[in-house]
Amino acid sequence: MAKNLKLKAARAEKDMTQAQLAEAVGATRQTINAIEKGEYNPTIRLCRAICKALGKTLDELFWEDEG
Amino acid sequence: MAKNLKLKAARAEKDMTQAQLAEAVGATRQTINAIEKGEYNPTIRLCRAICKALGKTLDELFWEDEG
DNA sequence: ACAAAAAGTAAAATATAGTTGACATAACGT
DNA sequence: ACGTTATGTCAACTATATTTTACTTTTTGT
Numbered sequence: 774m775a776k777n778l779k780l781k782a783a784r785a786e787k788d789m790t791q792a793q794l795a796e797a798v799g800a801t802r803q804t805i806n807a808i809e810k811g812e813y814n815p816t817i818r819l820c821r822a823i824c825k826a827l828g829k830t831l832d833e834l835f836w837e838d839e840g
Numbered sequence: 841m842a843k844n845l846k847l848k849a850a851r852a853e854k855d856m857t858q859a860q861l862a863e864a865v866g867a868t869r870q871t872i873n874a875i876e877k878g879e880y881n882p883t884i885r886l887c888r889a890i891c892k893a894l895g896k897t898l899d900e901l902f903w904e905d906e907g
Numbered sequence: 908a909c910a911a912a913a914a915g916t917a918a919a920a921t922a923t924a925g926t927t928g929a930c931a932t933a934a935c936g937t
Numbered sequence: 938a939c940g941t942t943a944t945g946t947c948a949a950c951t952a953t954a955t956t957t958t959a960c961t962t963t964t965t966g967t
Contacts, residue, residue, distance in 0.1 A: 801955070804955055814954075
């Protein structure tokens with residue numbers, strides 16, 4: 774799996790820290806970090822929550838990035 | 841969570857059974873069944889595999905359906 | 908340079924996604 | 938009606954996503 778740079782960029786665009794995004798979506802900072810690092814395979818529910826928090830869609834953040 | 845009727849429809853459009861889709865994506869029939877039933881929260885990797893097998897995108901099958 | 912905040916990382920524990928095997932019901936063709 | 942295939946569902950198991958706690962390194966501001 775490759776890094777999820779789109780996520781990192783979208784977060785930067787909203788000027789949010791990993792910790793702030795984590796709180797916004799009800800996850801931990803480590804989980805957000807791991808997702809950005811591309812080290813894993815989050816659930817669709819968490820992906821959706823992240824998308825909504827950042828004003829993006831699934832296709833924009835989680836499609837064909839780490840495949 | 842509501843039923844994922846988009847998934848059911850996309851599968852029908854390809855004339856695939858739950859078992860065939862399951863095999864195509866390396867999952868079990870029960871897992872596909874549960875996802876269609878809306879009873880759970882699959883991983884993004886499985887969602888992507890399903891989308892690819894059915895020629896759809898994440899937004900088409902997994903966005904704002906059960907939210 | 909220094910302090911503070913943010914990001915990276917790791918081990919152990921917990922929650923839950925996904926499997927396996929089995930059986931029940933619904934849908935379909937003949 | 939009958940046999941067959943597809944779907945629905947359940948319990949027990951395994952794999953792994955996510956948490957918790959804690960520490961290190963990088964970045965940022967002053």
